[in-house]
Amino acid sequence: MATHLKMLCVDDHPDLRENLRQQFTAEDFDVDTAADGDIALEMIKKSHYDIVLLDVKMPKMDGMTVLQEMRKMNKFPHVIMLSAVNDVPTALECVKMGAKDYISKPYDPEELLHVVIKVLGS
Numbered sequence: 001m002a003t004h005l006k007m008l009c010v011d012d013h014p015d016l017r018e019n020l021r022q023q024f025t026a027e028d029f030d031v032d033t034a035a036d037g038d039i040a041l042e043m044i045k046k047s048h049y050d051i052v053l054l055d056v057k058m059p060k061m062d063g064m065t066v067l068q069e070m071r072k073m074n075k076f077p078h079v080i081m082l083s084a085v086n087d088v089p090t091a092l093e094c095v096k097m098g099a100k101d102y103i104s105k106p107y108d109p110e111e112l113l114h115v116v117i118k119v120l121g122s
Helices: 014-025 037-046 063-073 088-096 109-121
Strands: 006-010 030-034 051-055 078-083 101-104
Touching (some): 063 078, 078 088, 078 109
Parallel strands (some): 078 101
16 A cells, blocks of 8 residues: 555553554555654654554643644644544534544554545545
8 A cells, every 4th residue: 555654653551552553554555653652742742653553541641732843843644533432512523623534442453554545545
């Protein structure tokens, strides 16, 4: 599919980060991971990412705060929010803030891949 597109997966659950890394590395993405929003923002400052998979609820800094900070930095890759809570108002707020989509966990890997491809093609 993609040829070395750069992805950042941000989630406080190590198993999920590793699953995302493996899934998208197999699709020829160059995948970095971050355990929280602070780490993610430091990585985004130093590197270009085509797409970020971003957990909504994390300790230290939540995903919505990361979105706000990315806007302030003027670095805004495509962002897909991931959340264990299927919350329509939160999903709408994330989209208003610039996220391209909102996926509920647990997610179907094929569905997530389809959404990533769609977002990157937009």
